[in-house]
Amino acid sequence: MQKFDPIFPAEAADPHVTLIRPTAPIATPTHGGRAKCLQRLVRLDLPVPCTVALSFRTVHGIAHGRMPDLQGILRHFDANALLCVRPSSEDPDWGGPGSILNIGMNDARYVDLSATLGTDAATSLYLRFIKSYAIHVARLDPDLFDSIADDGRQALSEALMTYEEEAEEPFPQSPERQLGEVLRSMARAWEGTTARLLREAKGAPVDAGLGLVVQEMALGLGMGECGSGVLQLVNSDTGALQITGRYLSQSQGRDALQRGAASLFLECDPRGPSLEELAPEAFAQLKADAALMRRKLRAEMQIEFTIENGHLHILDGVRVRRSSRASVxxxxxxxLDGIIPPQEALLRVEPRALSELLHRQIAEDAPRDLIGKGIAASPGAATGRIVFSAAEAQSSAARGEACVLVRRETSPEDIRGMHAASACLTERGGITSHAAVIGRGIGLPCVVGA
Known part of the structure; x- marks a missing residue:
């Protein structure tokens, strides 16, 4: 839960490295959307673990060798707490480095956790951190660590030995050093040339900043009911009100969403066990908190949560990713629920979304046989006989028969056939190919690069 440290009164707080509390000087343009959202959740008195926010200016300084007071940051947390660091950019669509979990895990903490959580849980935590630190912070060869099976203390010893051989030093045991290296790695990753070009392609300004949040971890592992999951109150594809998400016992982060994980449903479901059956009180609180976030934050949110010995912790909240249909x-x-005025609802729908919705679509539950994949160059749905030339397409249209023009790639001579066809499919080409450009121009469904 959020902890208020009397050593750092609000009036003396550093606005660039600040404990997230209701009155902290945090804003999206200076600390990023994740930090601001967490502050809003704290104001709603939701069960958010203790979190410290680092501003864009601080992270930029870290990338250039100017570290903040790491001991000061660590003093906000319990001495035995494990920490995670998450990115906080101004717009979540701009991306950013991945989160690093279990900072502070070392040999001494492993012994303590083995006594309280059990050897298996402690080994899993330590091994996960070593692999993550080695690959994403020390930048060692991922293949060396991915090949180490998660099969207990032997794997842990192998991971520590591999790290020492590759890094030419023992695995760092100081939480202060671990935190500093994680912050430096994430800051430099954001300011790298490749990362900058990728976010500029998504509309980010050249000088877009990154904030970081350092958060105390609710472990999701232990003797009682522990685990992690994600929940949202709407379907991302249709926008219908529907509790969606997954929960995985004895897990951390977004493990529940991994392919092949033995995840549980959230609500009672005839297809299998659910969180509602396993931990009804935590599930009821989670639903109530999600409804409160929807009403107070005026948006559909996806919640990342952890249950630790039956107690709920909310780690993060982000706007639900949505299709064009769902956004409307x-x-x-x-x-309709009175959360936003109708005028604001209109402004929240992009013109592009309306354009896509005006095209024909295939019903979500329609049976289908998939025979190939390509690039969705122009939206819409169509049906018809396959034809292989513009002349055949025109003949088919003259007979009143719908057809799909299939070509290796189109040329200006094929435009008359594209006008006559219901859709166009090409083997070659990309989003800016001839077929794609013409298809979008005349409103013709088109798949290229099939």
Missing amino acids: RIAVGLA
Whole structure:
């Protein structure tokens, strides 16, 4: 839970490295969207673990060798707490480095956790941190660590030995050093040339900053009911009100969403066990908190949560990713429930989303046989006989028969056939190929690069 440290009164707080509390000087343009959202959750008195926010300016300084007071940051947390560091950019669509979990795990902490959580859980925590630190912080060869099976203390010894051989030093035991190296790695990753070009392609300004949040971990591992998951109140594809997400016992982060994980449903479901059956009180609190976030934050949110010995902790909240169809339905739903005014609902729907919705679509539950994949160059759905030339397409249209023009790639001579066809499919080409550009121009469904 959020801890208020009397050593750092609000009036003396550093606005660039600050404990997230209701009155802390945190804003999206200076600390990023994740930090601001966490502050809003703290103001709602939700069970958010203790978190410290680092501003864009601080992270930029870290990338250039100017470290903040690491001991001061660590003093906000319990001495035995494990920490995680998450990115906080101004717009989540701009991306950022991945989160690093279990900072502070070392040989001494491993012995303590083995006594309280059990050897298996402690080994899993330590091994996960060593692999993550080696690959994403020390930048060692991932293949060396990915090949180490998660099979207990032997794997842990192998991981420590591999790290020492590759890094030419023992695995760092100081939480202060671990935190400093994680912060430096994430800051430099954000300011790298490749990362900058990728986010600029998504519309980010050249000088876009990154904030970081350092958060005390709720472990999700232990003797009682422990685990992690994600929840949202709407379907991302349709926008319909529907509790979606997954929960995985004895897990951390977003493990529940990994392919092949033995995850549980959230609500009672005839297809299998659910969190509602396993921990009804925690599930009821989670639903109530999600509804409160929807009402107070005026948006559909996806919640990342952890249950530790039956107690709920909310780690993060982000706006639900949505299809064009869902974005319209979500905006309308928020307006009908009186959460946002109708005028704001209109402004929340991008013109591009409306354009996509005006095209024909295949029903979500329609049976289908998939025979190939390609690039969705122009939206829409169509059906018809396959034809292989513009002349055949025109003949088919003259007979009143729908057809799909299939070509290796189109040329200006094929435009008459594209006008006559219901859709176009090409073996070659990309999003800016001839077929793609013409298809979008005349409103013709088109798949290229099949």
